[in-house]
Every structure is written in structure tokens, then in C-alpha cells.
């Protein structure tokens with residue numbers, strides 16, 4: 001059962017598609033209070049209760065013992081002491097002594113103190129008075145999740161080729177580099193479906209332009225790559241370069257389509273292209289206009305995109321820079337003591353994504369100017385919606401690959417997400433794993449992390465172990481930052497190991513795609529914490545390093561360096577399968593704890609008793625998979 005409680009006049013977020021009557025918060029089932037215009041509610045947590053949810057967020061599958069904040073943040077350090085990442089996914093689920101779900105539909109800050117201040121209490125603080133809260137009760141955790149997912153509408157459906165292996169880097173700036181990446185994979189026998197174009201493919205970082213020196217005949221080039229079975233996936237940034245004569249800028253300016261400042265002038269901030277203006281995606285007319293811009297690239301044969309910097313990320317504003325420079329000038333010739341030195345440093349460090357800058361932005365919502373801070377978490381989601389609405393109109397469902405960095409629940413109907421700028425750290429394999437079921441609960445089925453890690457240098461073994469998890473994630477993309485070590489599989493010693501791992505993905509495409517489609521149809525999860533399936537099994541309840549996949553499987557990636565395997569817990573008898581290239585080895589294992597050996601070129605998988613999954617022969621492209629000769633891998 002879902003009950004909707006409304007207070008004030010909430011900004012429409014379109015997160016929930018189900019039409020439900022509103023109850024007044026007087027009958028709200030949790031203890032609540034108002035403080036300084038903020039609404040706060042609390043609930044007790046018994047020992048052993050688990051709190052799931054919050055989608056793309058730091059820390060564990062069980063969110064207890066930390067404080068999270070919903071505020072879409074461009075933060076490339078995903079350490080465990082962070083509270084916010086790029087997304088705002090305001091759904092939680094308590095399971096244990098009681099079972100209920102809560103969705104806070106509110107696009108500004110929400111603070112989730114899940115036993116951080118008091119271990120046995122959850123305190124949720126909403127930074128405003130206009131909100132909807134949905135409370136879901138009755139049924140097992142999975143039933144509640146399904147009820148929530150039904151209420152928020154069907155998840156985005158990617159094309160089948162989006163389940164192929166995808167190679168990215170900041171940047172492959174020109175056709176010759178892209179060709180060498182494809183050639184590198186071909187020569188090493190590593191299957192590949194997509195190559196990414198990061199910001200350097202554009203002309204001076206201008207959205208919907210292509211640098212003609214790098215790609216002299218872009219449409220012909222895209223066509224040539226498609227003939228080789230490769231999709232090129234360009235990035236689109238939220239900020240539009242301020243440049244006279246640039247049509248997107250000129251049209252946006254002439255029509256009043258950019259976000260404003262309080263005085264009615266356009267808000268500006270520096271991002272990659274230098275000074276930019278920011279389309280007011282919260283306005284449906286602007287969405288329609290910006291969405292149509294993608295046509296420039298789809299007309300060239302492009303059928304996939306990634307939307308970046310849409311929290312939005314702001315490097316600096318003119319106001320911020322001026323203030324910082326004044327501050328610096330005032331200190332010229334001074335003998336800086338420590339506190340003044342660090343203050344000066346903070347002034348410059350604080351220029352990016354500054355709260356004062358977000359507070360300068362205004363949106364036009366139904367003719368009223370609304371301050372950005374009241375709707376911050378809708379910005380990236382609305383950019384993605386702009387594109388999604390266009391793709392739906394122009395191509396229908398399942399044709400265009402798209403995922404976004406920032407998101408809010410509701411955007412799951414338009415696109416997938418990726419988990420942003422992680423690091424080439426071993427701990428980020430597990431972080432990736434832990435986000436998967438949480439993202440699924442919030443409707444995001446097509447998702448994945450930068451495999452191998454984005455920031456800093458990866459090692460060969462890390463990339464292989466990361467990929468062995470990525471074999472199962474709908475988005476399987478290797479991506480790395482500018483200036484870091486080359487991270488394509490064929491760049492390392494013995495690329496055959498990479499071929500072995502990526503081939504496993506291709507063998508599993510029929511199974512993974514089918515599992516995806518079923519989860520989408522049934523408003524269900526692809527990935528589940530073990531505790532959802534084995535609620536009475538203490539070890540399963542506390543397991544944070546393994547996941548159930550579909551109805552048939554369990555996954556348990558190796559996540560540490562210099563180990564030959566890992567300990568795995570089987571909540572029931574299962575068959576341990578090792579997949580490597582075309583090789584398959586099977587070993588029945590009894591319920592309980594086991595140490596499993598897994599070589600760097602092997603992908604471990606567990607199949608439940610009595611279950612089986614289809615396996616096809618590997619191929620170099622998803623389009624070459626022979627889906628008619630599928631063998632059955634039985635437990």
C-alpha cells in the first residue's frame with residue numbers, strides 16, 4: 001500500500017507517475033517536527049534492522065551508521081566519508097522488525113541521518129516546507145520495492161548493443177585515435193561495440209558541434225564505424241558556450257531559454273568551454289528545444305549519448321572570481337600568517353561548485369522565477385528528460401543509448417546512469433557492487449561504474465578484476481581520466497586475459513538482456529542484496545560483497561589485490577561456475593563458506609540448484625552473436 005502525504009505546494013518533479021490522493025501530514029505515521037522551516041521525521045531502528053536504498057550513494061548496501069545528503073554533487077573523490085555523490089535518489093526501505101519504504105519527493109536538500117547521531121534512530125530532514133512523502137507498507141521488502149517501482153513508471157530500455165563492451169577515455173580526440181582503439185581491440189580479439197567521444201571531439205567544447213580537423217566528414221566516419229559494428233558515443237555537457245554566432249547560444253539567448261539571475265539577466269559560469277549559459281531544462285519549452293539539438297548528431301548516424309556536468313558542475317562564476325581576486329589583491333605584500341594563508345587558499349579552492357553560485361541561479365517554472373537551490377536535484381534529470389523526450393518522439397523506445405551523470409528518480413524512465421568519477425582503487429570495485437541494487441530500487445536498471453577506475457593509474461590486475469564485475473553490469477564501460485595510464489585491455493601485457501573476460505560478457509548477453517527486460521517489465525531488481533532472498537540467514541543478511549543476479553545466479557567478484565580468489569558465502573547449495581573465454585568449469589558447492597580460486601582471466605558465477613542460464617558463442621560484436629545456437633548452462 002502506498003500513502004502520499006503532501007505539505008504546502010510541492011514543485012512538480014514528475015518522479016511518480018501513479019495518480020494518488022494526497023493525505024495531510026497530520027496523519028503522518030512517523031514522529032515529526034518543524035525546525036527553522038525544515039520538516040524532520042524520525043523512526044526507530046531495532047538491532048538487526050537493515051536500511052536499504054538511496055541509490056547512487058556512498059558506503060554500504062545497508063545504509064545504517066552514516067549520514068547522507070541528497071544534493072547532486074560534482075565530486076570526484078568517492079571516499080567513504082562523503083555524504084553526497086552525483087545523484088539524489090530519495091527512496092529508503094527498512095527491513096527487519098518492521099518493513100516499510102519511504103520516498104521523499106523533494107528536489108532540494110534532504111539529510112538522511114541513518115543512525116549517525118543516535119545508533120537506533122533515523123532522522124530525515126527536509127530542507128523546505130513543500131514536499132510529498134510516500135510511505136509504502138505491506139509485504140516483503142521486494143514487494144514494497146516493486147510497488148514503488150510501479151508508482152514511478154517503467155525504466156528506460158536501451159538497445160541490445162548497449163550490452164556490448166564499451167571503451168572510453170578522456171579523450172580519443174580524433175578519427176585516427178578512435179581507429180587505433182578499434183584496431184587494438186580487434187588485434188587482441190577483445191570484443192567491442194562502442195567507442196566514446198569525450199569533450200575533445202567538439203569544436204571548442206561547444207555542444208552539438210564536431211571539430212572538423214579531427215573528423216573532416218563526421219557523418220561518413222560514423223557510417224564507416226557502424227559498418228564495422230562500432231557505435232560512437234559522444235558526450236554532451238550541460239553548459240552552452242557563450243560565443244557570438246554559435247547557434248545554440250544565440251537561440252537560447254534570443255528565446256530566454258537560459259537560467260537567469262535575480263535581475264533577469266542570464267546566469268553565467270565557467271566550465272570547459274569558458275563562460276557558459278545553462279539551459280533552463282525545468283521549462284518544457286526549453287527541453288523541447290534542447291532535445292531537438294541532439295538531432296544534429298543523430299542525423300550523422302549517432303545513436304548513443306552520455307550527458308555530463310549536469311549537477312550542474314560550475315568551475316567558477318565571474319562574481320566568484322572577482323571576489324577571490326579582490327581578496328588576493330588585498331593581501332598583496334602582506335605577511336600571511338597561517339590562518340590568512342589557508343583562508344586565501346580556501347577562497348580559490350571554493351570557487352568551483354560554490355553554494356553562492358547555485359544560489360544565484362533562477363528557473364522559470366510556469367512563469368514564476370524559482371531559486372535553483374529549491375530545485376537543484378532536478379537539473380541533470382531534466383536535461384536527460386529533454387533528450388529522452390526527443391528520442392522517444394523521433395525514434396521510439398529501445399533505439400538510443402543514453403545515460404547521465406546527475407539524476408533524480410523519474411529520470412530512470414528516460415535514461416540510465418553511470419556512477420561518475422571513481423578511482424582506480426580496489427575499494428571501488430565493492431563500491432560499484434553496493435550501488436547496483438540501490439540504483440535498481442530507485443528505477444535505474446541501466447547503470448555501471450567506470451571499469452578500471454576513472455581517476456589515477458590503474459594496474460592490469462585491477463582492470464581485470466573490475467571487468468569481471470562489469471561483465472554483469474548492464475553498462476560495461478572501461479573509462480579513464482585525462483593524464484592517467486592507458487587502460488584499454490590491449491595496452492597491458494597478455495591481452496588474451498582481457499579477451500577471455502570480455503568474451504564471457506558476450507556469451508552472457510542473451511541472459512543479461514533477458515534478465516534486464518524481465519526486471520523492467522516486472523518493476524523488479526536485476527541485482528539484489530542476499531538478504532532480500534534469504535532474510536532469515538544471518539550471514540546472508542550481512543553480506544556486502546556478493547549479489548543475487550536475476551532468479552538464477554549469484555555473483556561474487558574478487559576485489560583485492562595479490563589474492564588468488566576470495567571467500568564466498570553460499571546461502572544454499574549452488575554450482576560454482578568459472579567462465580573464461582569459451583571455457584567453462586563447474587563445481588557443485590554446498591551451502592556455507594568456501595574459499596574459491598579465481599584466476600585473473602576468469603569470471604566467477606554461481607548458479608542456484610535446479611536453475612540454468614543460456615550461453616551463446618562469443619563474437620567480436622553483439623550484432624554478430626548467433627542467438628539461435630544458445631547452449632544451456634545448468635547448475
Ligand code: MIG
Nearest residue numbers: 170198199235308405420421
Ligand atoms: O570535469 O569530459 O565524469 O567521465 O571524462 C571533468 C571529461 C568532465 C567528467 C566526467 C568524465 C569525463 C570528464 N568530465
